[in-house]
Structure formats: C-alpha cells, structure tokens
Amino acid sequence: MQNPQENNPEQQKSLAQFISELRENIGLSQTGLAKKSALPLKTIEEIENGQELFLACTIRQKLANALKLKPSDIKHYEKSPNFSLMPDNEVTTFIKNQILANDVEDLECPVCGSKLITRIAKMYDLEDNLVLIPKARCTKCPFQIKG
Numbered sequence: 001m002q003n004p005q006e007n008n009p010e011q012q013k014s015l016a017q018f019i020s021e022l023r024e025n026i027g028l029s030q031t032g033l034a035k036k037s038a039l040p041l042k043t044i045e046e047i048e049n050g051q052e053l054f055l056a057c058t059i060r061q062k063l064a065n066a067l068k069l070k071p072s073d074i075k076h077y078e079k080s081p082n083f084s085l086m087p088d089n090e091v092t093t094f095i096k097n098q099i100l101a102n103d104v105e106d107l108e109c110p111v112c113g114s115k116l117i118t119r120i121a122k123m124y125d126l127e128d129n130l131v132l133i134p135k136a137r138c139t140k141c142p143f144q145i146k147g
Contacts, residue, residue, distance in 0.1 A: 016050040018077040022067055023048075037066035053079040053140065092145055099134035107136070114140035 013021075023033045030048065034041040039062050046052045047063075055063070055078060057071070064071040091110045098107055099118045107116045121133040137144040 013077060014050060015053060015055075015074070015077040015079065016048050018074070019044075019063065019067075020048045022069075026067070033063075033066060037062040039063070051140075095136055095145060096134040099136060100132060109138035109141060109143050111143045112138060112141040114138050 023030070028036065030044045031041055033039075034044045037044075039059060043052075043059060047055070055074070060071045060074050060078075063069075064074055067074075095107060095110070095116070098104060099120060104116070104118045107118060108114065109116055116136045116138055118134070118136045121135055123131045123133060125131050135145055
C-alpha cells in the first residue's frame, strides 16, 4: 500500500484520521470494525477520537487484519512517545513518595499528563522483613516506575 505521507510529510494524518477514513472508505461503521477486528467498540472509539496515539501490538495486528493492511501501515501513523521528556530522579522520587503515602488521586504522568495507575508491591527481603515497593504506569504512554 502506497503511503500518502511519504510524498508530503507536512500533511501527516493522525492515527485517528487514518483509521476513521479507511474504515469509512471500506463502508464499515465503528461497530462493524469492532466486530471485524474482534476489538471492543470502546477501543475503536478511543482510537478514532484521538485518545490512543499508539497501539499495543495485538490491537494493531487485529486492526490491520480487519482493514486488510500490514501492521506497519498503521504503526506509521502512530505517535511515538518522546523519551527526552522522561522524568528525572526528583520527579520519580516524588511520585514514589506519593504512592507510599497513598496520595495518588491526582497523580499524572510526567511524560504525557495522563492518569497514572499505581500500586504498592509487598515483598520480603532475605531477613523476612516486609518491603513496600511503589509502582506506577501511565494509561496512555510507556512511562512506568518499577520500584
């Protein structure tokens, strides 16, 4: 499939535009694409509303199969996370302390600003002492704190 972006990179479509236009061109509704790709309708809606900027490989594969594309055709339109914005140790330490203090209601990803999913892992050291390890991951980008 010829990629229209190759000729003029300034007219780059978003993932949402690409999927929506392609779906409409083949005559599918969002529900139809959801059924054909075996994905939840909510996932299709989030992609087409621009809430999802990059996809898990399984979602990309299912969409590609349903739209008769290669996964790389879809990946080309995904927005890559900007790893230069990854937080420094001070920000990470602050987030870890907030998690341990159970003050996680308004914690946002320092990379993209989306909500963080947090938890505290309970582990034991070699002397059988309880060790609490704060963990966090972003709902939209690859940011995570592993402990």
